[in-house]
Amino acid sequence: MRRALLTTWYKPHALLLALLALPLLAAAAPTDTDSVAVLNRRADRPTAPRRWYLPNHLTVQTGGGIGMLSIGTGLSLAHDRLDLDVLAGYVPRQHAGTTLSVVAAKAKYSPWKLPLAPRLALTPLSVGVYTSYTWGLRNPGKPGQYPDDYYWFSNTVRVGPVLGSGLSYVLPSTTAGHPHKLTAYYELATNDLYLISYAQNRRALSLPDIATLALGLKLTF
Amino acid sequence: MLHEFPACLPWLRDLLRSGLQLLAGGLLLGSCQLIEYSPNQAYVPVRERGQTARNLQLLGAATGTDTVRFVFVGDTQRFYDETEAFVTSVNQQRGIDFVLVAGDLSDFGLTREFQWVNRRLAALRPPYLTVIGNHDLVGNGRAIYQHVYGPLNYTFDYAGTRFILLDTNGREDGFGGRVPDLPWLRRQLADTAGARRTVVVSHVPPTDEDFDPALVSGYTAALRADPRLVFHLSGHVHRFTAGQPFHDGVSYLTTYSLKKRRYHILTVWGARQFRLETVAYGLDK
Numbered sequence: 001m002r003r004a005l006l007t008t009w010y011k012p013h014a015l016l017l018a019l020l021a022l023p024l025l026a027a028a029a030p031t032d033t034d035s036v037a038v039l040n041r042r043a044d045r046p047t048a049p050r051r052w053y054l055p056n057h058l059t060v061q062t063g064g065g066i067g068m069l070s071i072g073t074g075l076s077l078a079h080d081r082l083d084l085d086v087l088a089g090y091v092p093r094q095h096a097g098t099t100l101s102v103v104a105a106k107a108k109y110s111p112w113k114l115p116l117a118p119r120l121a122l123t124p125l126s127v128g129v130y131t132s133y134t135w136g137l138r139n140p141g142k143p144g145q146y147p148d149d150y151y152w153f154s155n156t157v158r159v160g161p162v163l164g165s166g167l168s169y170v171l172p173s174t175t176a177g178h179p180h181k182l183t184a185y186y187e188l189a190t191n192d193l194y195l196i197s198y199a200q201n202r203r204a205l206s207l208p209d210i211a212t213l214a215l216g217l218k219l220t221f
Numbered sequence: 222m223l224h225e226f227p228a229c230l231p232w233l234r235d236l237l238r239s240g241l242q243l244l245a246g247g248l249l250l251g252s253c254q255l256i257e258y259s260p261n262q263a264y265v266p267v268r269e270r271g272q273t274a275r276n277l278q279l280l281g282a283a284t285g286t287d288t289v290r291f292v293f294v295g296d297t298q299r300f301y302d303e304t305e306a307f308v309t310s311v312n313q314q315r316g317i318d319f320v321l322v323a324g325d326l327s328d329f330g331l332t333r334e335f336q337w338v339n340r341r342l343a344a345l346r347p348p349y350l351t352v353i354g355n356h357d358l359v360g361n362g363r364a365i366y367q368h369v370y371g372p373l374n375y376t377f378d379y380a381g382t383r384f385i386l387l388d389t390n391g392r393e394d395g396f397g398g399r400v401p402d403l404p405w406l407r408r409q410l411a412d413t414a415g416a417r418r419t420v421v422v423s424h425v426p427p428t429d430e431d432f433d434p435a436l437v438s439g440y441t442a443a444l445r446a447d448p449r450l451v452f453h454l455s456g457h458v459h460r461f462t463a464g465q466p467f468h469d470g471v472s473y474l475t476t477y478s479l480k481k482r483r484y485h486i487l488t489v490w491g492a493r494q495f496r497l498e499t500v501a502y503g504l505d506k
Contacts, residue, residue, distance in 0.1 A: 097365070139363065
């Protein structure tokens, strides 16, 4: 049975494109390497400051709906409070019926950082959104397979909120420059389809029913 | 390390030990479900697999009766609150052999949806049996259904009646001429040993535009040729219909979705006798 188009605002493809484009926009922004200001700054200091639009960390993660294993990179903005990440994930066939490849974009805002010890800091709360695209589904829906608006939802694009925290350890520095930092984090997330199921079944479903957990490591360089 | 604790603090040791056990148990049990690789993954714990075989074992064989009485209901898709009310109502009925759910157990073909439905339907007092619906086949739903329930096409015998349940969701196969599997259906209909009546159950009825148009005539002809056929049962349309749309003496029935807070009780006996009861429940909510 076909379902009516419940949510006209639901345009996951557009959101995915917008999020994926963020790092590209950043990279395309200022490339004025031969401007006087940059030359002066370079002359003043032996090591150039990190350019904000370049990726400054690598992540490896399991779960969170975007792979048994996903590997990502991203940039940190707004004094390291805002992380924009792109991740590529993989789910083996034994676990999903088919082999799945996932690409995800994630924006995460962490307003506070609490120092616990000289090298240890806690990020008590991060909030954000993610969106993902999945390849390899057995029946993703082909053009012409269904009449218009037959299924109102996308099989391949997911969007959802993310909530988490992390613990950072500043690694002993090897060479002069920015100290490297290792962060262990977890994220609780859900997705659009779980959220609508929950919203319409408040008696039968609870938040733990729709929550997913991700565990990850982030190396900031 | 715990055994090295000072003997004067046994309560602290016990507290720490039980805390650690709780944490480890919680992580092991909970995180397997919580750490989700993809909503389209097909993994479920062993105890939630093979529900069709499990329910058929619970059903067993009818003893000393020629009559079968079962609940017939349709699409449970994304109606979890309603499913709980349905289970409560059915559990108040007496003399029900089993419950038949005519497909679209899930709405998005996701593992968690199948689990949400199964955990609620598992509370039914009678065993329940399912047939796959079109919503169960989107994404990787086919593999999930096979894990949670079992084969897409199967049969079972009860009280002299052969129930033939099959995938008729042709549109999900791109109308490729393979769904429904007509040679399989003909083989089941031709096997007359042990049953004096036949009931065919599918999700999409052959009158629907989601049934492979190239297979409608072959499907209806196969049913027409079976003199033991009582009726054909479907879901998909979310409402009750009954008639002989192909004017060939074959009765086609469809039933309500869970949203409609109604279900049918069908009783089959004799040569091809049947009675249809409609139960309405919780309509005031």
